[in-house]
Amino acid sequence: MRKYHLVRRADSKIGRTIIFYAVGILVSLLIGAVILMALGINPFDYYGKMFTIGLVGNRYGYKSIEGFLKIFVPLLITSLALGLSFKMRFWNIGGEGEFLIGAITASVIAFNSSGIPNFVTVLLMCLAAMISSGIIGIAIAALKVKFNTNETLMTLMINYIMLYVIRYIGETKADWNFFLREDSERPKFGTFPDSAVMTGIPLGQFKLLWSVIIAIVLTVIVYIYLKYTKQGYEISVVGDSSATAKYAGMSVGKIVLRTMFISSAMIGLAAALTVSASGTISDTVTNNVGWTGIIVAWLSKLSVPAIFVTSILISILQYGCQAAATQYPAIDSNYADLLQGLILFSVLVADFAANFKIVKKEDAKNA
């Protein structure tokens, strides 16, 4: 007999949510600590190293920041993009595939850009990547709108098809394949000419890449777009109730197509910035942002400022693990993924606890 009953809380206090989330994250770090101790590692030392991403007592601290930013920029942009489509309740889990498409088209331009001014090349790379990724996004959205094809599974398939496309490019020696180094016997991705490598503002030894600035500007733009523009408003309404959107005279199909284009194009942009910043491409160029971005967007409840903060946290986690690995060879970067998973699980529980309460059911017999 069901004596207890779950009831959605009538109010949602932001304070309570934050406390529950904090407890959730703490619990997952605690579980992480137990794992560390099982391996004979002092969790305080390790976490200390991890959360300072190897900055403390490091002569080349600026390298840590640069490394951190290399993880942060694509993750931030991808999470924002995925958040955009999730907000519309469109399950674009094709971040990986869309990223790869963008990376490949950007590289096509990059490898053929000798002699073209740097600024022009990078701009062209970004545009080409955005358009190519965006077109895939539109195609998927069109199938969804027109035939109600399952977008989750479609985008999932795209991810893997693209993975094998880039592996093919990276492992096939041929005359046409300008992606590869000519001086290497074994197939190996080449490096971009200088014309295609992202530059930045030098601050002492540290170089602030333009991609970082673009990512931050983009965050502000997406925030404004969602919060203040008519198109952002339409996304909220469609995501909340597509029946209401139709009732209000919105053309839902058009909105879905447009938003998916923007979402995929942003992921393409993230890819172009990433390959340009690293000066090369590889089959691990995505660094799993397509997957991690989903977790970031969900942890942030699709709020733009929260995505910004969560991206920083997750990037610290990931880069911190890499940085700490120099001192703790037994713990590799997978510890970050492990923690990430634990954090999401406990935050899902925390979110539930913050929104529901258990009430005792009035016993029908006694009343």
Added chain:
Amino acid sequence: MLEVFTLFLFNIIVYNIPLLYGTTGEIMIEKSGSLNLGVEGTMAIGAVAGYLVGVKADNLFVAVLVSFIASGLVGLLFSFLTVTLQANQNVTGLTITTFGVAFYYFIGNALANSEGGWPRMNGTKLAEQSQALEIPGLSKIPFIGEALFSHGILVYLGVIIAILMWLYFNKTVPGLKLRAIGENPGAADSLGVNVTFYKYAHIIAGSGIMGIGGLYMGLNMGGTFEGSNCWINGYGWISIALVIFANWSPAKALLGTLVFGFFNTLRVQNAALAYAFPNALGWLTKIPSHFFSALPFIITLIVLIASSLSSKKKSGEPQAIGRNYYREDR
């Protein structure tokens, strides 16, 4: 010449049976109306746990049991989050994959860097028990006997599970109730079917079956820990694709495993085939292996689009898939 064919057929089965485990496991979960994208991670956890305990106990049965239980626990986590807490199925499943694969590498690296190193299975009883069993009589059938009937016990188990699951879905009442939940949980609920219990039970069982598939992959690799490429190597994702290709039927999953396995084996063996039949199959070497790798996903994409174009009634896709059920949501 014929040996090439026999070997080809043999390889289709021996390298692709994990797909059958992953697919049947996922079918069981999807039939209950839940979409679990955590196949890859669930298989990875089952593989590591089953293998390590199996080596320690030096017994295949223990290994299978442990992989089933370990992955079943992952299924329990998924059910708790999505059924009880109503969390989003996509996000939960994907996180299970991230978590599970990381778990594989993490444990593997930790052990590989420890004093004893990664436990090997060479020369253990476990290795012996996973050896091929020749089925008397049947394995002597010319050409196909050796290819079909001289495999490790887990190959047969996978086939048996698929057949039993088909019978379970189509011939038993609990199977019928399960399918009813996947189609219309409200109707099943009104007939007194305990929706929550059924979802939990089948998500756990389905995840457990995936775990055995993971274990098989570990054993098939000779138990060597791969630090750069997870044992599961994308088979979990192919399984999700195969569910669609098999139209949610465990019987068709058997067939689908052979089809996907065929391409998979073609990828590995195209050179051998081309060498054996230079005139007829020489062109095989011209096709990049990546094409064969991508083929399962390309085929599935086409199947997905094609089936959404045609009338939905023929598709075996459970109608309530992906949506969480809430009795009072009416």
Added chain:
Amino acid sequence: MEYAIELKGITKSFGPVAANKNINLSLAKGEILALLGENGSGKTTLMNMLSGIYMPDSGSIFIDGKKVSINSPEDSGKLGIGMVHQHFKLVERFTALENIRIGMRDEGRFMHGADVRKKIEDTAEKFGFDIDLDKVVSNMAVSEKQTLEILKVLCYGAKIIILDEPTAVLTVQEIDRLFDVLRKMREEGHSIIIITHKLNEVMAISDRVAVLRHGEYIDTVVTKETNEKALTELMVGRKIELNIDRPVMEKTHPLLEIRDLTVKNDEGVIAVDHINFYIRGGEMLGVAGIAGSGQKELCEAIAGLRKIEDGQMIHEGESIVGMSPKKILEHGISMSFIPEDRLGMGLAPSLSITDNMILKNYNESKGIFVDRKTASEEAQKVIDRLEVVTPSTETPVRRLSGGNVQKVLLGREIKSGPNVLITAYPVRGLDINSSYTIYNILNEQKEKGVGILFVGEDLDVMLALCDKIMVICHGKLQGVVNSNHTTKEELGLMMTGTINIVNKDGKTDGIAKDSAFTDEEGNA
């Protein structure tokens, strides 16, 4: 007398709304009891407590004289209660046999073990059902589905069978057949509760009639000792004098005219059947009818949200058939519909009041940005004028109480200054004070010369508020009456399809004398 079911003091509330208040009801063994009441009188809620979907807040249930507690559909089934829901609970892609098999308990674990088919066929034969057990439900006609539902509960050995509006979807012949089956079931010793609005059916089939009104139990009468008129009176109650104003305005030309409108519902069944009516400026036209008589489809058709099969819709001399919802809005027709869950259509529940204010006109401001400044001022105005209780204009609508949600919705609709206002169930679930606020708002609009179509539930309110009332029954027009020259009883009889006065005295209701429709001869 021995009772199969006795309910004592059953009360059930959803939030602040009491759906059932202290209900007492008894069902004798081997009788057919009709449960009669208007919409929202709490019939279905009461029956859902017997079938284990809801649990009562207080009160007790006795089955065969024993006190029981029903916590789930399973409990209900074990007690021998079977319910045939108005919305069928069938798995569309299963065959009839499979659908029945899901709930059979004592037949082992294998599908066709222990001659399941034989047992079902025997039951079907016993009650005279003609059914193909291997037919897939999605290929069945509505009446077949219903037969299947009834057969299902019989196969589970239910002794008490509840049918929620079983005749609503059937043709006359099918209804006769259904009644034969019910009588047969009675002969076999089953006890039956049938929920219906149609008085002729009540008279034809039931032994006794229990009447609910506004969630309260009114009376149980023996069918033979009563008649349709007396039942109608019990159902709708004596006319209550409400203190609702009805300003009388000078009527202008017909603003909106509907001719021969035919619309199908989601299931593809005709829901609105050749309806004619018109609304003049400064006039409030009530729409009365049992729930599901086509009200929703009518509203959606006018708002451009539903394709029409046939007919014409003229707004100020211009046809609006085939126009997009947006175009129709721009024409000055505003529609608001409060569905049963109150949030389904017309509002985006997670968005703030401000955001919901601009749902229909966010695009009118210049530039790419949404004009939230004006919107929030408007939201504040609506909040002030309609006395919406809310912490702020930025509170998500989901967090407001039902009455306040409705005020927000209505506030938005009148803010755009429409000349035709269609409002369905605007006071659904509201307390008296909030309801009066809404009536006042509507009257203000009327005084401004707006033509209002008021789809309502409460006849007392409609008689007090509306100038004229059109009655529909199963999508068909039963007549248009002047509120001053009609009675509740007459409306009740029209709603239940007992009388139809469309063509009384040689005039045809629903067609204006000064119609903007001019046929070739120039006649109205």
